[in-house]
Amino acid sequence: MKMSSRKKDIIDTSIALFNQEGCLSTSTRHIADNMGISVGNLYYYFKNKEDILVQILQEYTHSLFESLHAFDFANNRQFLFKEFLLQIQILDAKYKFLHTEMHSIIVTFPQFKLSMRSIMNDEVNLMRKLIVHQIEHGYMVELEKNEIEHLIANARILKLSSAGYWNIIEDRPQVNSQMASLSLFYFLHPYLTQKAYDDESWHQLEANLLKEVADVKM
Template sequence: MTSTKQKILDTSLALFNKQGERNVTTNHIAEALGISPGNLYYHYRNKGVIVSALFDRYQAQLLTALEAPQEAMNWRVKVYYFESLLASMWQFRFFHRDLSHLLHADPELARRYRAFVQAVTDRGAVIFGALRDSGIIEVDDEQLQGLMVNTWIIMSSWASLVHGLRPDAAGDEALDERLMRHGIYQMICLEEPFLTGEAREHLEEMRARYRGADVTTSLLLGLPETAEEKAG
């Protein structure tokens, strides 16, 4: 028996992800829950604090996923990082999708977001450093820095990109999952040139595991991928 307060967050998140924060009114949220608007406002005094509470969740989840590795780094641990990070960002994808508006509407959230990115890049640097120390990637300091920034961009934009190109994926869970995982594939492409040793040996295995389609852009652009689809 989850509380009304929690259910409001869950439902808001689901609706925000599906329709975008701008298109979800507080009345919609209440209706989806079968409660009154007044009830909703009893628990959250305005829409902004719902968004803010969701950001709390998102932030906590992502920073946890970014905690420095306990054990020695290896290519399996690395993949685990990629996967859990992208999964969290996917779960709260409305946030990056509507980032510009959300930050504009709430300066305090904007401040917190910047601190959050700071924390993410700090922890990211630790992780990439560990990857280097473990001989998984071979990079100099400047390359590491560039790689990290680009990784953050890909990660934080992936859901938006997919949403813009494949709005039809909403509701199709299998396709949704496939598109999400292809984001990991793009992250693999990003670091592939720097892979060394054992990690490089497993490159093709990793690629195959996350590649969403034979032809990347077909998946992203929603073009037919197989001969049958083309025929049908």
């Protein structure tokens, strides 16, 4: 079912305020006041702030899964990590607060945590599919099943921790997203084959990321 325009406005306003002011610091009244509507009107569409957060999480993961499914693994023999990292970079910039405040959010909102756990399983399955695809087509070194699982887990941990770290150092969401992507880029580097290194798109991605973060102090 298509989301109503008012419900979408509430989601978009919430994302903007959560990114600017912090999720835990933003109340439903703050969201309603920013939109020029009553809190009662907001509650017509969402039961509470946690309900809004769950909807935002679903929107984030829908965008991520949609981009991964678009790779068409069955018929695509290309090096896909560049496109994967670019999609992550775009989403991380839009939903900055999900990474900077993830720990606090899952501690404070139990239903969000349950939704996150369920979605993570689907995300891991898609990441596993991506890695197996890249191994089969010679872009990644051969890995045992348990090595793939640890690679996925460590990549997710790095993604969350690096996003939080760079948001402490810098107050520029787009740059922070690129720094987090660059961290993931170099983490994946040792797992790639010469065929991947020979792909010009990989070097172009590195050059673009380094250019965008040239003024960031490590």
